[in-house]
Amino acid sequence: MIGIINTESQNIGSIINCLKYIKVKFRLIDTIEELKKVKLVILPGVGSFDFVIKNLKKKKLYGKKFIKEISKKKVLAICVGLQILFQKSDEGKLPGLNILENIPVKKLDKIGSTGPLPHVGFNKVDLIKGNKKQKEVLNNDFYFVHSYGVSYKQCKFLDAYAITEYEGCQLLSYFKYKNFIAVQFHPEKSGNKGLKFFKHFCDEKKNNF
Amino acid sequence: MKKRIIFKLYYINQFFYLSRNFNLQKVGNIEWLYKYFNFKKITDSIDELVILNVEKEKKVTRLSHDFIINVKKLCEKTFIPLTIGGGINNLEKIKQCFSLGAEKIIFNSSIKNKNLIKNSVKRYGSQAIICSIDYKKINNNLITYLDNGENKYLEIKKHINLAKKLKFGEIFLNNIDRDGTGFGINDEIYKYIDNKLPYVVGGGAAKYQHFVECFNQKNVSGISTGNLFNFIGDGLKNLRLNLIKSNVNLRKL
Numbered sequence: 001m002i003g004i005i006n007t008e009s010q011n012i013g014s015i016i017n018c019l020k021y022i023k024v025k026f027r028l029i030d031t032i033e034e035l036k037k038v039k040l041v042i043l044p045g046v047g048s049f050d051f052v053i054k055n056l057k058k059k060k061l062y063g064k065k066f067i068k069e070i071s072k073k074k075v076l077a078i079c080v081g082l083q084i085l086f087q088k089s090d091e092g093k094l095p096g097l098n099i100l101e102n103i104p105v106k107k108l109d110k111i112g113s114t115g116p117l118p119h120v121g122f123n124k125v126d127l128i129k130g131n132k133k134q135k136e137v138l139n140n141d142f143y144f145v146h147s148y149g150v151s152y153k154q155c156k157f158l159d160a161y162a163i164t165e166y167e168g169c170q171l172l173s174y175f176k177y178k179n180f181i182a183v184q185f186h187p188e189k190s191g192n193k194g195l196k197f198f199k200h201f202c203d204e205k206k207n208n209f
Numbered sequence: 210m211k212k213r214i215i216f217k218l219y220y221i222n223q224f225f226y227l228s229r230n231f232n233l234q235k236v237g238n239i240e241w242l243y244k245y246f247n248f249k250k251i252t253d254s255i256d257e258l259v260i261l262n263v264e265k266e267k268k269v270t271r272l273s274h275d276f277i278i279n280v281k282k283l284c285e286k287t288f289i290p291l292t293i294g295g296g297i298n299n300l301e302k303i304k305q306c307f308s309l310g311a312e313k314i315i316f317n318s319s320i321k322n323k324n325l326i327k328n329s330v331k332r333y334g335s336q337a338i339i340c341s342i343d344y345k346k347i348n349n350n351l352i353t354y355l356d357n358g359e360n361k362y363l364e365i366k367k368h369i370n371l372a373k374k375l376k377f378g379e380i381f382l383n384n385i386d387r388d389g390t391g392f393g394i395n396d397e398i399y400k401y402i403d404n405k406l407p408y409v410v411g412g413g414a415a416k417y418q419h420f421v422e423c424f425n426q427k428n429v430s431g432i433s434t435g436n437l438f439n440f441i442g443d444g445l446k447n448l449r450l451n452l453i454k455s456n457v458n459l460r461k462l
Binding site: 116121123141 | 288
């Protein structure tokens with residue numbers, strides 16, 4: 001059973017369609033009590049940083065209790081879901097979950113991009129640090145839509161990470177840190193490679209991201 | 210960024226259609242599409258899917274119930290970015306499209322409603338708002354048409370500039386003369402394409418050679434095609450593999 005944290009994000013419907021397609025059971029998580037009942041968690045996000053944080057606060061899925069509980073789970077954070085794991089973002093006024101302390105999320109042109117924003121479309125993911133299995137699942141083309149991100153340069157301490165090049169900027173497109181797996185791209189919109197990614201995350205035995 | 214192959218499908222009252230010279234040919238309902246056209250295979254071989262709702266009741270303020278049901282069914286098996294268009298003339302419909310799972314909305318005749326476009330861009334961002342431009346060659350000029358090719362609008366350059374001014378995030382250029390003919394893309398269109406935003410060209414692409422020539426043009430971000438009959442069986446997949454072999458920067462399957 002996978003828990004999807006109900007951040008009210010637009011992409012939840014597409015994530016549910018993927019899980020149904022690969023025949024994985026899921027439930028939406030609106031409270032800490034519901035969170036306690038699952039082992040695997042998806043933290044979806046799209047749109048704005050503050051929108052996601054506000055919705056988490058409303059459901060009391062925020063603060064020390066929440067961090068303690070979610071740290072026991074295997075978590076997959078998607079897009080803005082990845083961004084809120086950091087300290088703060090150029091995009092919003094509210095603080096993030098600060099699981100990755102002191103690293104800010106920046107507008108892509110502040111970390112070297114000279115291209116139009118948002119960065120939208122299929123782009124290549126390159127695993128820099130990680131194992132063979134991670135490489136097999138991640139070294140593919142995935143679908144991106146975002147204007148904010150994290151420079152990989154501050155993130156070399158992570159357990160595993162991948163980067164994606166966009167017009168002069170090298171952004172962090174995947175990482176594993178403790179129990180957190182996070183992706184800046186949208187596996188739910190990335191065709192068969194995206195489905196493969198979900199299958200891999202949802203399989204508790206094979207999951208060694 | 211990867212270049213894109215975009216597939217276009219029309220919808221009227223429970224059935225999907227292909228377009229030929231702006232006349233629609235019925236293909237089948239959604240079950241038929243999956244059973245006899247192996248539509249899953251098609252969506253596996255393209256980068257984006259566009260569904261255009263061309264039902265005549267343009268005055269209705271919400272999407273029709275059966276359109277919603279059909280898009281939902283499509284989304285259950287389609288895991289690539291989806292664009293919805295056709296008769297999108299108010300914010301309520303736009304909101305409905307996004308909650309159905311659309312990544313982008315495509316506008317054609319609604320370009321005349323400047324407030325609607327401005328509000329959509331403000332709310333959902335330029336990247337989600339596409340301008341579709343239909344054009345014909347008239348006395349050596351490229352002239353654009355609204356209302357499904359019925360009403361003359363502007364000279365193409367002016368239409369593109371208007372789209373930029375309204376902050377559309379992407380422009381689709383469809384040639385009415387070659388639509389669904391398989392005669393290849395009209396190369397007169399390339400001189401209107403710049404690097405300011407992504408351009409998708411369509412109308413006439415049916416063979417490998419058409420795609421290679423077009424993708425080799427500077428600033429072409431994608432090609433749209435709507436003719437399933439050109440790509441029966443493994444047609445689309447093979448097209449893609451061959452294009453990748455020729456160094457076209459497409460997403461690997």
